[in-house]
Amino acid sequence: MQPRRDGAPETRKTMLADFDLVIPANLTQALQILSEDATRNGHDAMPLAGGTNLLVDIRARRAAPKRLIALGKLDELRGTTIDNGRVIVGGRTTLTDVLRAPRMAEHAPSLVQSARVFGGQMVRNSATVAGNLCYGSPAADTVPPLLSLNAELTLASQAGRRVVPLNDFFLGYKQNVRRHDELVTEITWPLPPSNSANLFYKLARRKGDAITVVGLAVTLVVESGKCSCVRIALGAVAPVIKRALAAEAMLIDQALTPTLIDAAAGQAVEACEPIDDARASAEYRCHGVYVLTRRLLTQAWERLS
Amino acid sequence: MAEKKLIALEINGRRLEASVPPNQTLLESLRELGYFEVKSGCEKGDCGACAVLVDGEAIDSCLTLTWTVEGRRLTTVAGLGSGEHLHPLQTAFIEHGAIQCGYCTPGLIIAAQSMLDTTPNPNDEDIRLALSGNLCRCTGYTKVFAAVRDAAAVMREGKRSG
Ligand SMILES: Cc1cc2nc3c(=O)[nH]c(=O)nc-3n(C[C@H](O)[C@H](O)[C@H](O)COP(=O)(O)OP(=O)(O)OC[C@H]3O[C@@H](n4cnc5c(N)ncnc54)[C@H](O)[C@@H]3O)c2cc1C
Numbered sequence: 001m002q003p004r005r006d007g008a009p010e011t012r013k014t015m016l017a018d019f020d021l022v023i024p025a026n027l028t029q030a031l032q033i034l035s036e037d038a039t040r041n042g043h044d045a046m047p048l049a050g051g052t053n054l055l056v057d058i059r060a061r062r063a064a065p066k067r068l069i070a071l072g073k074l075d076e077l078r079g080t081t082i083d084n085g086r087v088i089v090g091g092r093t094t095l096t097d098v099l100r101a102p103r104m105a106e107h108a109p110s111l112v113q114s115a116r117v118f119g120g121q122m123v124r125n126s127a128t129v130a131g132n133l134c135y136g137s138p139a140a141d142t143v144p145p146l147l148s149l150n151a152e153l154t155l156a157s158q159a160g161r162r163v164v165p166l167n168d169f170f171l172g173y174k175q176n177v178r179r180h181d182e183l184v185t186e187i188t189w190p191l192p193p194s195n196s197a198n199l200f201y202k203l204a205r206r207k208g209d210a211i212t213v214v215g216l217a218v219t220l221v222v223e224s225g226k227c228s229c230v231r232i233a234l235g236a237v238a239p240v241i242k243r244a245l246a247a248e249a250m251l252i253d254q255a256l257t258p259t260l261i262d263a264a265a266g267q268a269v270e271a272c273e274p275i276d277d278a279r280a281s282a283e284y285r286c287h288g289v290y291v292l293t294r295r296l297l298t299q300a301w302e303r304l305s
Numbered sequence: 306m307a308e309k310k311l312i313a314l315e316i317n318g319r320r321l322e323a324s325v326p327p328n329q330t331l332l333e334s335l336r337e338l339g340y341f342e343v344k345s346g347c348e349k350g351d352c353g354a355c356a357v358l359v360d361g362e363a364i365d366s367c368l369t370l371t372w373t374v375e376g377r378r379l380t381t382v383a384g385l386g387s388g389e390h391l392h393p394l395q396t397a398f399i400e401h402g403a404i405q406c407g408y409c410t411p412g413l414i415i416a417a418q419s420m421l422d423t424t425p426n427p428n429d430e431d432i433r434l435a436l437s438g439n440l441c442r443c444t445g446y447t448k449v450f451a452a453v454r455d456a457a458a459v460m461r462e463g464k465r466s467g
Contacts, residue, residue, distance in 0.1 A: 014326070014328060014329065014333065015330050015332070015333060015348055015367070016328040016329075016330065017328065018307055018328055019307060019327065019328050020307045020327055021307070021327035021328070021370060021372050021373075023372060023373065048370075048373075050368075051369065051370065052350055052365075052368055055330075055367075055368045055370070056349045056350060056368065059348060059349055060349070068327075068370075070370070070372070070373050072373045096362070100423070116434060117434070119350075119438060120353060120416075120436075120437045120438015120439065121363055121416050121419060121420060121434070121435045121436070121437070121438050122350070122353060122356050122363050122364050122365040122368075122416065122438045123350055123365070123368075123438055125362045125363060125364050125419070126364050126365070126368060126369070206437075207433070207434070207437070208433060208434045208437025208438070209351075209437040209438050
């Protein structure tokens with residue numbers, strides 16, 4: 001280390017508490033390290049992707065892992081492809097990668113919309129989609145879009161792979177079904193049919209770099225003048241991001257009318273268990289869900305009929 | 306204490322080695338190495354004062370571990386131009402007076418450069434979303450946006466003629 005130019009002594013406390021860092025060269029190595037860690041060390045290691053949640057938590061002393069397994073060299077998990085009618089996003093793909101992926105705006109309009117208003121540019125360049133899912137914030141911006149697209153995750157460990165629908169991934173507030181020896185290697189969803197609309201709106205204090213007050217995603221598929229598929233996903237209004245199943249059920253096999261849309265929006269509010277916090281009151285969040293459900297369903301229906 | 310490791314870094318075209326502990330952020334390393342143009346603000350990704358380019362892409366150096374950027378190309382605001390030949394963004398910021406105390410300026414210029422790399426002809430929405438992770442607490446963003454628009458035009462012109 002060079003002496004400081006200003007000659008000041010290096011007495012400053014380090015930003016982050018002590019931990020060890022391992023940088024595996026590929027997925028096989030990473031899974032091996034996680035597997036050994038799970039059996040031997042009582043799983044005190046954590047995967048590190050973009051670090052935009054994890055390093056903030058370590059800095060705030062909210063997390064204190066003994067070891068970080070950096071995923072930065074796992075190029076095999078980076079990027080997006082289409083295979084067998086499904087869109088595949090690798091487990092190391094950043095929000096910026098999603099924005100730059102060709103034709104993603106057709107393959108996941110809601111996800112692209114959420115990526116545009118996700119954090120600021122520096123955060124988007126580092127943050128990964130998988131990290132957003134695994135951290136499991138109730139305000140995570142990629143979750144409503146991916147729920148509305150019926151996405152699935154592939155979890156890989158040395159023991160093998162399993163596929164989990166995103167709908168079944170979350171168990172509770174910041175809790176999910178991932179085992180400590182597993183990594184999210186892929187996020188996939190079926191290519192949306194041409195007779196579908198997929199929309200997302202982030203309600204927040206401002207467009208960029210703000211924590212979501214309500215995040216709402218809608219998918220509508222219309223066949224012969226009726227809804228053959230309806231998905232409405234509600235973000236930031238409950239401990240876990242979820243679908244408004246009862247509201248969806250009201251619309252299936254129906255031709256949408258303003259009255260029906262209004263009733264479904266009211267039903268979506270019933271699914272909310274929001275908190276009051278500095279960003280918004282519970283009442284405001286419920287009203288946000290009502291207004292946004294109505295607005296996005298109306299837009300989707302008008303686009304398709 | 307976790308062990309330090311000798312890490313090879315390339316900063317503003319200069320190669321050097323530094324002995325770095327695993328929990329050191331790139332922000333800490335750069336300032337220890339004397340790159341004081343990289344500013345420390347919130348230290349949690351909110352303010353953008355510590356932004357640097359890694360292989361041309363802006364990241365917050367406070368949320369990046371130094372070990373993970375070994376072998377990558379790092380650029381600070383001082384590496385974009387030189388004292389005599391300023392970068393078009395640097396010139397435009399001065400000409401528009403897009404600077405008050407100057408603390409946010411290095412990060413703003415780095416973020417703008419990163420955007421212009423892939424979006425050479427940005428509209429106002431592009432500029433806003435690219436700079437939304439950079440906080441200026443002195444004044445506002447009007448002059449900053451004007452400077453970025455101007456620099457973008459100069460850079461496009463430079464590409465055409467150069
Ligand atoms: C200033 C700022 C603004 C932000 N704005 C937004 C925003 O607008 N919207 C939003 O939703 N979030 C936002 N965030 C939160 C954060 O950026 C996202 O949640 C991000 O997607 C996390 O991804 P990461 O790659 O940085 O994850 P990391 O911080 O590296 O990891 C997060 C968690 O996921 C685990 N993990 C990561 N990758 C994997 C994997 N492949 N397999 C298994 N586990 C894994 C880690 O172990 C850790 O527990 C913001 C954060 C900051 C600092």
